[in-house]
Amino acid sequence: MLSELLQGADTGGFLIIQDSTNCSGQHLLTSFISAVLNRDEFVHVLGFEISEEELRDGLKGSPTQRLHFHNGFTDPLGWTNHPAFTVHQFNLEELTHIVKQTSQLKPATLIINSLSWILRHVSPSAVCKTLQQLKKGGAVRTIIGLLHADMHQKGTVGSVCHLASSVITVAPGMKADEAVAKITKRSKSGKVMQDEEIFNIKEDLTVIVQSKPSQTGSKQPDPEEQEMDPTANLTFNLRLSDTEREAKEKLALPFMFSKEKKTALLHSSPGSGRILYEPDANDDYDQEDPDDDLDV
Amino acid sequence: MYTELNSILSSTPDSFTQGEFILVSDRQSDASFLIHHFLSFYLRARCRVCFLGLVQSFSHYNAVSQRLGVSLAQAKEKGQLIFLEGLTESLSFLIPQETSTESQAMDFLRDPTVSLRHLYEFIRTSVSSSGGGGEGGAEEWGPPVLMVDDLSVLLSLGVSTGAVLDFSHYCHATVCSQLQGNMVMLVRCSEEEEVDDGDDEGSERLLRGLTHRCSLTLHVQGLPTGYCRDIHGQVEVCWRRRQGDAQNTQRKLFQYKVNDKGASFFARGTSSAVL
Numbered sequence: 001m002l003s004e005l006l007q008g009a010d011t012g013g014f015l016i017i018q019d020s021t022n023c024s025g026q027h028l029l030t031s032f033i034s035a036v037l038n039r040d041e042f043v044h045v046l047g048f049e050i051s052e053e054e055l056r057d058g059l060k061g062s063p064t065q066r067l068h069f070h071n072g073f074t075d076p077l078g079w080t081n082h083p084a085f086t087v088h089q090f091n092l093e094e095l096t097h098i099v100k101q102t103s104q105l106k107p108a109t110l111i112i113n114s115l116s117w118i119l120r121h122v123s124p125s126a127v128c129k130t131l132q133q134l135k136k137g138g139a140v141r142t143i144i145g146l147l148h149a150d151m152h153q154k155g156t157v158g159s160v161c162h163l164a165s166s167v168i169t170v171a172p173g174m175k176a177d178e179a180v181a182k183i184t185k186r187s188k189s190g191k192v193m194q195d196e197e198i199f200n201i202k203e204d205l206t207v208i209v210q211s212k213p214s215q216t217g218s219k220q221p222d223p224e225e226q227e228m229d230p231t232a233n234l235t236f237n238l239r240l241s242d243t244e245r246e247a248k249e250k251l252a253l254p255f256m257f258s259k260e261k262k263t264a265l266l267h268s269s270p271g272s273g274r275i276l277y278e279p280d281a282n283d284d285y286d287q288e289d290p291d292d293d294l295d296v
Numbered sequence: 297m298y299t300e301l302n303s304i305l306s307s308t309p310d311s312f313t314q315g316e317f318i319l320v321s322d323r324q325s326d327a328s329f330l331i332h333h334f335l336s337f338y339l340r341a342r343c344r345v346c347f348l349g350l351v352q353s354f355s356h357y358n359a360v361s362q363r364l365g366v367s368l369a370q371a372k373e374k375g376q377l378i379f380l381e382g383l384t385e386s387l388s389f390l391i392p393q394e395t396s397t398e399s400q401a402m403d404f405l406r407d408p409t410v411s412l413r414h415l416y417e418f419i420r421t422s423v424s425s426s427g428g429g430g431e432g433g434a435e436e437w438g439p440p441v442l443m444v445d446d447l448s449v450l451l452s453l454g455v456s457t458g459a460v461l462d463f464s465h466y467c468h469a470t471v472c473s474q475l476q477g478n479m480v481m482l483v484r485c486s487e488e489e490e491v492d493d494g495d496d497e498g499s500e501r502l503l504r505g506l507t508h509r510c511s512l513t514l515h516v517q518g519l520p521t522g523y524c525r526d527i528h529g530q531v532e533v534c535w536r537r538r539q540g541d542a543q544n545t546q547r548k549l550f551q552y553k554v555n556d557k558g559a560s561f562f563a564r565g566t567s568s569a570v571l
Contacts (some may be wrong), residue, residue, distance in 0.1 A: 021507040024536060049509065051473040074469050077462060079413050116508075120458050148508050151501065247540060 001183050001195040002209050005166055006035045008109075014135055014143045016115070016164040017284035020150045023172040023179055026050070026113075027201050029146050033111055034062040034205040041141070044099050046085065048072040048117035049146075061204055068102050076117065087121045092133040099139050107141035110134065114146035115160065124156045131163050173198055178210065210277070276278065297336040297364055300561045304533060304550065305512070309341035314439050314476045317468055319510040321503055323479040323485040325529045327516035329447045329554050332357070334480045336366040339376065343477070344437035346422045347416070348415075350382035350449040363557050376437055378422040408454030412463035420470055423477065442467055446482035447506075449501045457498065461505045468509060481506065511537040519551075526569035527551045531561070 005015065017032075019025030026049075036043050037059070043066060047055060052069040071084035078086050089095075099108050112118070119127055134140050149157050149169070161167050169182040177200045183191045198210040222290070231238055240248065252258065279285055286292045302308055319493065320330045328351075336359070338345050349357055357379075358368040371377035389402045402420035404410055423440035450460050464481065471477045483503050507513060515532040535546045550561045562568075 021504050024508070051469070054473070074474065076465070077411070079411075079416065079466060120461065148504075150504050151508070 001185060001193070001286055002168070002197050002199055002207060002286065004181070005168070005185070006032065006207055008036065008039065008142060013165045014131065014163060015145070015166045015168065017144070017146050018149045018161070018167060018169040019146065020148065023170050025146050025170045028168070028170060028179075028181075028207070029111065029113060030055070030058050031201055031205045031207050032144050033067070034059055035207075036109045036142075037062045037066060038063065042068070042106055043111060044068045044070065044089075044102075044108050045111040045112050045113060046070050046072055048076055048087070049114050056278075057155065059205070068098075070098060072117070076150045077121075087118055090118050090127070091130050092137065095130070095134060096137060105140060109142045109144065110140045110258055112143065112145035114148060116146070116148040116151045119152055119156060127157055128163055131160070135163070144220050167213060173200075235237075235266070297340060297366075298333050298559045298561070301330075301333055301559070302337070304548070304561060305536065309337060312341060312478075313511075314478065315472045316478045316512060317472050317510040318478065318480045319503075319506050319513045320480060320482045320516070321485060322482075322516040324518040325516045327482060327514070327519055327531075328445065329559055330514055330531075331443065331480070331482055332364060333559070335368075335443060336361055338441040338443075338478070339366050339368075339371050342376070342438045343441045344376055344378075344423065344439075345371070345441045345443060346378045346380075347420055348380050348382065348419070348442070348444040351445050352378055353383055354381050362543045364506075374435065376435075380418065395399065404450075404455055404459075405453060408456075412450070412455065413458050416463055416466045416470075419467060423471055423475060440471055440475050442471045442479045444481045446484055447484075447502065448484045451499060451502065457502045457505070460502055461493040464506060465509070507536075511535070526553060527567050528553050530564070 015032075017025040017029055033043055033045065033055075040063075045055065045067065046182075047069055051073045052071060055069065056064055056067075072082075072087060075083040076085075076087045078088075085098075095110070099110065102108075115127070131143065134143060145164075147157065147160065166183065166185045171180045171182065175177045178198055179200065179225075181197050181199055183193075183195045183197065185195075187193070199207050200210065201207055284292070297309070305346060307313065316360070318334070320327050320334075335345065335347065339361075354368070361368045368377060368379070373380055382402070385399065386402050386405055389399075389405055399418065400414040403414050404412055421443060423442060430494070447460055447464070450463075451457065467479060471479050483499060485499050485503060488497065513532075513534045513536065515534070516529055517532070518529045519527060530549055530551045533548045551564055551565060551567060552559055552561045
């Protein structure tokens with residue numbers, strides 16, 4: 001489903017990449033920008049968390065002539081008196097204006113890096129309103145926003161995510177180069193699809209979807225759990241080879257009573273000694289109590 | 297400067313990554329030994345250092361640095377070090393004397409609701425004036441470095457978390473991005489692990505906000521098993537910038553012991569007292 005989203009099938013979509021301090025969504029966002037640029041579409045980036053140089057540096061290899069960067073990085077609050085783009089310009093009129101300035105014909109994709117920055121300075125209701133208007137407005141084809149979920153209250157994250165047509169939550173994967181994406185996608189018919197995929201991002205920003213963990217949510221066992229196998233590093237052998245098993249089965253143990261042993265014990269061979277016992281007078285053998293002579 | 301930490305971070309005063317934002321944090325422990333490390337490191341690397349000392353007096357930092365083989369007083373004289381002594385500065389701001397020239401840097405003390413804009417402007421002028429140098433025959437210094445010890449003091453003084461985040465954003469944009477310098481900031485967390493989600497303000501949120509932006513974090517914690525004489529705690533080093541194919545953060549955990557003139561770092565369980 002992740003590769004579907006990267007191809008950007010539907011117009012009027014609003015996609016949120018949610019991350020936390022454990023796993024940054026910045027690389028996935030760059031991959032999305034690169035994917036849009038490779039489709040020859042216009043991209044407008046509202047950059048608060050990343051400088052233009054850093055972004056263009058990260059997008060090496062992608063055609064960047066259709067990339068328009070609106071610099072909210074150097075002066076987002078107007079402290080130095082010549083701000084390029086401030087956080088307070090985040091409203092429908094301003095955004096439509098700056099998008100229409102450069103891409104008159106084709107609707108463009110708007111990248112917001114990040115929504116968290118805006119939500120810190122503009123009230124959540126105003127942000128939601130602007131986003132909703134942008135979705136309906138027509139100047140913007142798709143909106144892709146990055147949201148640091150652990151920076152806001154749950155209610156704020158929830159209300160912004162309700163607007164989105166797709167939400168990708170990134171989480172750290174098992175290996176260092178992998179990450180897990182939990183995707184919730186709402187199609188126009190109202191159907192909600194959820195999926196979980198493991199992906200990694202290559203040097204050239206292509207996203208490789210590695211596998212789909214099964215739907216039942218049976219996760220791969222933790223590496224720690226695997227290490228806990230008690231039979232892993234034994235100093236002795238727990239298993240038998242076939243020859244060893246054969247030898248083991250052949251061995252007769254002392255307590256086992258075979259037929260030969262029984263006959264040997266019961267019928268002594270001729271010539272061997274026998275014990276004959278004839279009780280004499282002193283032997284007061286009592287049938288009733290054979291242990292009479294014992295001092296008990 | 298601790299050479300063991302240098303080899304962990306694979307940096308030397310002669311060659312280190314520029315444009316880095318290093319976040320130092322601690323919980324139930326004291327990470328100020330790392331601040332002293334980075335201060336002496338960057339002074340040895342001939343960087344121009346702007347130090348925001350909000351916790352201790354200049355003589356304290358000077359005394360510790362002397363043990364690490366760097367003289368702050370000399371560096372200050374040469375113009376290599378710009379030291380904002382928060383303690384005396386705030387006092388002279390609150391009780392103005394006729395002789396002292398009042399700086400605007402600490403004006404958030406009067407009204408914590410205003411932004412830290414003037415403090416930022418102080419930093420901007422001090423880090424970007426590196427080229428000229430007022431005194432004759434000023435030496436050429438390397439990339440600028442901003443160090444803050446520590447940001448959570450600002451929270452205690454009544455500044456909101458958002459304002460501190462804005463302040464650090466501007467510092468990041470100016471020092472790391474524009475001037476390709478480095479930035480080291482210390483944040484102290486409250487003793488409790490995690491307060492509830494509804495808590496909007498606080499050092500936890502500040503730490504999370506800064507963690508999203510930094511390229512390297514050093515998180516110092518006490519030992520989970522309690523006090524130990526031979527191991528003072530553990531430090532989690534976490535590289536957040538993309539390195540090669542590893543897109544996620546790379547973490548390493550070390551235990552440390554701070555000595556009189558240095559600190560030793562070792563893998564977990566390999567303390568000389570244990571082995």
